[in-house]
Amino acid sequence: MIVCSKAIRQQLCEQRDTLIKRIEDESKNLSRRTDRDADPVDRALRETTQVRQLALIAQARWQVERIQTCLHRLQENLYGVCVQCGNRINPERLIAIPYATLCVKCQSKQDETRRN
Numbered sequence: 694m695i696v697c698s699k700a701i702r703q704q705l706c707e708q709r710d711t712l713i714k715r716i717e718d719e720s721k722n723l724s725r726r727t728d729r730d731a732d733p734v735d736r737a738l739r740e741t742t743q744v745r746q747l748a749l750i751a752q753a754r755w756q757v758e759r760i761q762t763c764l765h766r767l768q769e770n771l772y773g774v775c776v777q778c779g780n781r782i783n784p785e786r787l788i789a790i791p792y793a794t795l796c797v798k799c800q801s802k803q804d805e806t807r808r809n
């Protein structure tokens with residue numbers, strides 16, 4: 694597989710920085726919303742937003758973690774290799790999800806286990 698590791702590294706780093714910035718922004722927004730509101734509807738609405746923001750933060754953190762794993766694997770020349778089975782990850786999949794650490798097969802297996 695012909696990959697330009699430098700370009701991938703840069704892409705991953707940029708993505709990671711964007712995510713970290715988003716985590717920081719969302720966290721700031723969250724702490725700003727701690728003021729008590731008398732209106733229950735307003736408060737409920739706010740809580741719904743908070744739940745969504747927390748989910749966003751959690752997802753972003755998870756992505757950052759995966760990007761870090763990829764950067765590490767890039768360093769060890771293991772980028773694009775499935776962490777589970779050791780097979781090559783489809784290059785098209787890597788273009789779509791540069792921080793993918795599992796091949797399609799293992800990913801769907803994992804998704805299935807998570808669903809059950």
Ligand SMILES: [Zn+2]
Pocket residue numbers: 775776777778779780795796797798799800
């Ligand atoms: Zn695999």
